[in-house]
Amino acid sequence: MARLVLKFEGTVLKEVPLGTRPVTIGRGPDNDIPVDNLAVSTYHARVYDEAGRLVVEDLNSLNGTFVNGLRVERTMLNDGDAIEIGKHHIVVDREHDAAVPLDSHRKVSAPKVNETMVLDTKARREMFEMAAKLGERSQISPGRVHVPTLVVLGGRTDRREYQLSDRLTVIGKSDMASVKLRGWFAPNVAAQIHKHEDGYFLGLGDRVPRVNGETIVGPTRLSDGDIIAIGRVRLSFVYRD
Amino acid sequence: MHIESGARSDVGRVRKNNEDSFRAEPSLELFVLSDGMGGQASGEVASALAVETVVEHCRDAAEENGAPEFCGEPIPGVSDRTNRLASAICLANRKIFEAGADDPARKGMGATIVACWITDRRLSLAHVGDSRIYLLRSGSFEQLTNDHSLVADLVRSGILTPQQAEVSEQQSVLTRALGTQPAVEVDADEQMLLAGDVVLLCSDGLSRTVTNPEIASTLETYPDPQKAADHLIELANENGGEDNVTAIVIRVAQEPKGLMASLSKLWGGKK
Numbered sequence: 001m002a003r004l005v006l007k008f009e010g011t012v013l014k015e016v017p018l019g020t021r022p023v024t025i026g027r028g029p030d031n032d033i034p035v036d037n038l039a040v041s042t043y044h045a046r047v048y049d050e051a052g053r054l055v056v057e058d059l060n061s062l063n064g065t066f067v068n069g070l071r072v073e074r075t076m077l078n079d080g081d082a083i084e085i086g087k088h089h090i091v092v093d094r095e096h097d098a099a100v101p102l103d104s105h106r107k108v109s110a111p112k113v114n115e116t117m118v119l120d121t122k123a124r125r126e127m128f129e130m131a132a133k134l135g136e137r138s139q140i141s142p143g144r145v146h147v148p149t150l151v152v153l154g155g156r157t158d159r160r161e162y163q164l165s166d167r168l169t170v171i172g173k174s175d176m177a178s179v180k181l182r183g184w185f186a187p188n189v190a191a192q193i194h195k196h197e198d199g200y201f202l203g204l205g206d207r208v209p210r211v212n213g214e215t216i217v218g219p220t221r222l223s224d225g226d227i228i229a230i231g232r233v234r235l236s237f238v239y240r241d
Numbered sequence: 242m243h244i245e246s247g248a249r250s251d252v253g254r255v256r257k258n259n260e261d262s263f264r265a266e267p268s269l270e271l272f273v274l275s276d277g278m279g280g281q282a283s284g285e286v287a288s289a290l291a292v293e294t295v296v297e298h299c300r301d302a303a304e305e306n307g308a309p310e311f312c313g314e315p316i317p318g319v320s321d322r323t324n325r326l327a328s329a330i331c332l333a334n335r336k337i338f339e340a341g342a343d344d345p346a347r348k349g350m351g352a353t354i355v356a357c358w359i360t361d362r363r364l365s366l367a368h369v370g371d372s373r374i375y376l377l378r379s380g381s382f383e384q385l386t387n388d389h390s391l392v393a394d395l396v397r398s399g400i401l402t403p404q405q406a407e408v409s410e411q412q413s414v415l416t417r418a419l420g421t422q423p424a425v426e427v428d429a430d431e432q433m434l435l436a437g438d439v440v441l442l443c444s445d446g447l448s449r450t451v452t453n454p455e456i457a458s459t460l461e462t463y464p465d466p467q468k469a470a471d472h473l474i475e476l477a478n479e480n481g482g483e484d485n486v487t488a489i490v491i492r493v494a495q496e497p498k499g500l501m502a503s504l505s506k507l508w509g510g511k512k
Contacts, residue, residue, distance in 0.1 A: 008398035036399045087398075166318040168363075168431045176320075176363055176433070189362065189433045195318070204379060204435060218381035 002054065002094040004047060006033055008087065022048035025085060026059070038198035038221070039063050039086035047077070047090075054092060056083055062146055062224075062239065087197075146239035148200055150193075155233030156182040163240075164200060169193040171230065172205060181233060190230045194219065200237070207231060242362050242434060243494035244270060247467030251474045253446060254482030260284030261444050261487040262292045270359035271299050272489050276372050276444040278418070279350030283341075287352040287420050290340060291333040295356055298329035316429050323365035326358045327427040330367050330419070337420030351420040355386060355442045357491065364440065367429040370418050373448050375456070376432065377439040382457035385430065389417035412449065436496040439466075443473070446486030450477045466490040 004023060006014040016023055016032055025033040026044040035044070041061035048055055054077040058065040066084040067075055077083070079094040148164040158180040162169070171179040174188040181190055187206040194201045201219040208215055210229040211222070222228075228235040246267055252259040260277040262285070273295045277288030301309045302325045313331035315324045333354060341350045353370025366374050371388040387393060391414035395401040401409065417425060434440075439460045447456070455476060463469035470488045477486040 008400070009394055011395075011398065011400065013398070013400070167429075168319070168433070170433055174362065174433075176361070189435070192433045194430075194432070203432075205433065206435065217379070219383065 002092070004033065004083075005091045005093055006035070007089045007091060013088075018047065018049065018054070020049065022046045024059075025083075025090065026061075033090065035085060035088050037086045037088065040088075044085055045083070047083070053077075054094075061085075146241060149238050149240045150179060150228075151236045151238060153227070153234040153236055155231070156186075157233065158182065164193065164195070167195050169195075170205075171233075171235075179235075186231075190233070191228070193222070202228060202237075205230070242359075242436075244359060244491060245466050245494065246272065246489065246491045247465065247470040248272075248487075248489040249467075249470045249474050250487035251478065251482075251485070253485050254478055256483075256485060258282060258285060259485045260288055261446070261485040262288035263442075263487050263489055264292045264296050265489055266296060266300075269296075269300060269303055271296060271356070272358075272440075272442055272491060273354065273356045274372055274442045274444060274487055274489055275352045275354045275419075276370070276446075276485070276487070277350065277352040279341075279347065281346050283347040283350035284352070286340070286347060287337050287350040290337050291330075291352045291354050291419055294333040294336050295326075295329040295354065298332055299325065299358060302329075313424070313427070316427070319429050319431055320360075320363065320365065322358060322360045322363070323367065323429050323431050326356055326365045326367045327429040330354055330356065330369060330427045331425065334369070334419040334425040335423070338423055341420055349421070351418040353415070353444070354419055357440060357442060359434065359491075362434045364432045364434050365429070366431065367427050369425055369427055370415055372442070372444050375441040375443070375453075377441070377457055377460050378435060379437070380461075382453055382460075385432065387428065389428075390415050407449075412445075434493050436493055438493040439469075440491040440493075441473075442489040442491075444485060444487045446484035447473055447477050447488055450480040450483070450486070460490065464492070466492045 002018045004016045005012055023032040024043060024046045025031055026042050027035060027040040028042040043059045044061040045056060045058050045065040056077055057074040064071045067081055077092045079092055081092045083090040150162040152160050162179050170177040170189055170192050172188050172190040173181050173186045189205040190207045191205040191209040192203045194203060200222045202209060202211060202222055203219045207230050211220055211226050222237045224239045226237045228237060246265050248263055248265045250259060250261050250263055263274040265272050273292045275288035275291040277284030279287055298309055312328045316327055341347050353372040355368040355372040355374050358365040366385060368386045371390045374385045376383050376385050391411050392401060392406040392409045394416060396403055396406050419425060459472050460469050463472055469490045473488045474486055
């Protein structure tokens with residue numbers, strides 16, 4: 001019988017046999033394969049049998065589900081395929097199952113995953129870009145990319161909206177600030193936002209920012225829809241499609 | 242922004258050689274620390290080469306009389322200055338690897354590295370291995386680097402708890418180091434410094450023997466960075482001194498308060 005093997009950087013964490021019921025993967029403890037990582041959505045993806053073929057389906061997760069480096073919404077799985085969720089890999093092992101015909105439309109030569117390889121963010125992006133160049137856009141679902149964005153709700157800033165892409169985003173009057181505050185009394189560094197593996201964190205500046213009305217005491221992880229207030233400036237942190 | 246710093250390195254109470262090397266360059270606002278490894282005194286060679294290479298590369302880049310060629314691929318999402326620091330570490334890796342390949346007695350030598358470079362208020366940081374950078378800010382003590390070690394990977398994956406990692410026998414297994422491969426991936430990041438911040442660079446001889454709360458309270462107790470560094474070394478030695486230990490403490494001065502300070506700030510413009 002086929003099974004799924006959960007691995008992290010080469011170490012096998014769990015093996016789950018595949019039956020008739022779908023296998024769910026996510027951060028929630030009630031999943032068949034719980035993955036305790038903030039980059040993983042509560043119900044991230046599921047794997048199920050459809051007329052004798054294995055299918056993986058992304059459950060509208062924030063950071064996406066990848067198969068052999070390609071972002072997928074729903075795709076067939078072959079023996080040896082690696083489903084990547086955050087830094088975890090779930091390898092499909094069909095064992096003695098009958099040979100499954102190769103997916104003929106998959107043009108990208110995805111590496112055969114016998115030994116788990118470590119795909120860091122950079123490698124994943126490179127594979128993502130390579131796939132895009134090869135015209136595999138149907139697999140990638142461009143409408144599903146979430147861009148962390150600051151939307152200005154009030155106060156004097158140089159723009160109404162900022163897309164976050166750097167490791168460090170400075171909010172203030174400083175030359176190094178990418179979210180520029182205006183006004184006589186605006187501080188050079190009002191606050192700062194750091195990008196980590198598991199999300200974006202708001203940190204202190206020369207002022208103490210508030211998130212949803214609460215004063216922060218140290219780096220605070222931002223969630224979709226959080227309202228940041230620094231003096232009279234109010235910003236909404238959202239993941240834009 | 243006014244910066245003060247202090248640093249000290251010690252062989253500890255068990256080992257014969259100190260394989261840690263460090264350089265504090267207040268004029269460049271550059272601070273580098275490396276923990277070497279390898280037999281026949283080659284650990285010292287590796288860590289000294291790492292530190293010298295990083296300082297010289299950054300000095301050349303800062304002086305801009307023909308900025309040195311960039312080593313490695315630029316890291317996206319960080320400033321040019323931070324990338325320059327990562328480039329310096331890439332170059333250090335290459336030099337140690339080549340030195341090890343040329344000399345059979347030094348084959349397999351390696352080193353960790355942590356480096357901080359301050360530009361105006363921005364702290365660029367880069368590292369490879371399990372030496373660490375911490376930030377003490379408004380009473381909260383945060384590790385800014387992720388160790389490139391097996392146990393750190395096991396903690397991140399949820400296999401070990403941080404408490405289990407502290408007593409693991411595999412603490413010394415690194416997943417990345419300088420000099421063991423022709424190329425190395427360097428982690429780089431940045432922070433805006435705030436008045437009163439304290440940044441600590443240290444080798445594992447400190448982080449494995451002195452607990453985080455002890456380190457944080459020492460940094461809070463001794464405002465003089467040199468005294469704080471001295472005291473941290475003493476604590477490590479009191480706890481057995483099993484390894485070489487090195488600490489660099491950087492303190493950002495508090496902003497002067499009051500009317501005159503406000504006035505001079507208005508006149509002085511941006512700082």
